[in-house]
Amino acid sequence: MNTDFLRAIEQVSAEKGVPAETILSAIENALVAAYRRNFGGQNQRIAVRLDRQTGEVRVYTDKHVVAEVRDPRTEVSIGDAMRVDPSANLGRTAEIEITPPNFGRIAAQTAKQVVLQRLREVEHDQLYAALVEREGDLVTGQVSRIEGKHVFVALEKVEALLPPVEQIPSESYRPNQRLRVYVVEVSRTPKGPQVIVSRTHRNLVRRLFELEVPEVFSGVVEMKAIAREPGSRTKVAVYARQEGVDPVGSCVGPRHVRIDSVKRELNGEQIDVIQWHPDPAAFVANALGPAKVLQVELSDADKTATVIVPDAQLSLAIGRGGQNARLAAKLTGWRIDIKPASWRGLGQPPAQAGAARVASSVGGGE
Secondary structure, X not given: OOHHHHHHHHHHHHHHOOOHHHHXXXXXXHHHHHXXXXXXXXXXXXXXXXXXXXXXXXXXXXXXXXXXXXXXXXXXXXXXXXXXXXOOOOOOEEEEEOOOOOHHHHHHHHHHHHHHHHHHHHHHHHHHHHHHOOOOOEEEEEEEEEEOOEEEEEOOOOEEEEOHHHOOOOOOOOOOOEEEEEEEEEEOOOOOOEEEEEOOOHHHHHHHHHHHOHHHHHOOEEEEEEEEEOOOEEEEEEEEOOOOXXXXXXXXXXXXXXXXXXXXHOOOOEEEXXXXXXXXXXXXXXXXXXXXXXXXXXXXXXXXXXEEEOHHHHHHHHOHHHHHHHHHHHHHOOEEEEEEHHHOOOOOOOOOOOOOOEEEOOOOOO
């Protein structure tokens, strides 16, 4: 090693923001391992010192100071010890240089490997720090490759994984396809940061609405709850924090332009936007839209909502395969038991006041 190598380390330090002393200390530690690997000394204390001015590398070990040397690997004569350390005494230890003749070549190779490894680690750390800030964000990427059921998405500086569990079952993916995905997790691995992205996460819907609806992005309209069956249907409960703002209308947009943009990103997934209500009974009624609700009775003991709907609306309230009721239950957090009006011999009274405001991306009414 020489001064040119030291100058190179200083340059790398400045460019990558890594203290030069950190790199040099890492080189010294690696050289200790290299010495043990090539020259033994497993049971000895080995120290390697790299001169910060000249680049010269020296190896040292502790030896017992004795009057007569029997094992030169572990012992040193009092005369030799005092030439190194004038305060050396019999029976104590002294630090003696043991640099092998050809250690300079090993030192140069080892130092190069350490620097390259350290640079990789720094780049991984910097990339991880940048990516971990994107957890929970919406990002745009391009499908780079497909291996079995695993889809890899090229982002700006890394290739993210879209695993099968995060894929929408009804979607198919192809190389070079543009995708908006939700960053679920960023983790460290020996090969660098690993990014897991999702197309099924409910917050993907939230981020898409933030992108398309200024009122949601600014916080004027709050998305209180989201229930989703990816690729099929989503219900979103919204609330206006500012008086005079229509939260449902803001999300739907004029001529459905805003909600249609979200739907296009989700390949036509049906989206129902309903108004959140502080009264749980009204919220449950809203969540079952576009079905009309006649009455809601709540049981706090088992958090069950018994909902009465017109007989003709029963199948609409339940939904195909129970989907509408299932999503409404997820959205509200209440177990929903839907009954027809004839179950109690009820007539057809008007819907509960304030509980039937529903908007649907597929034509549900206000």
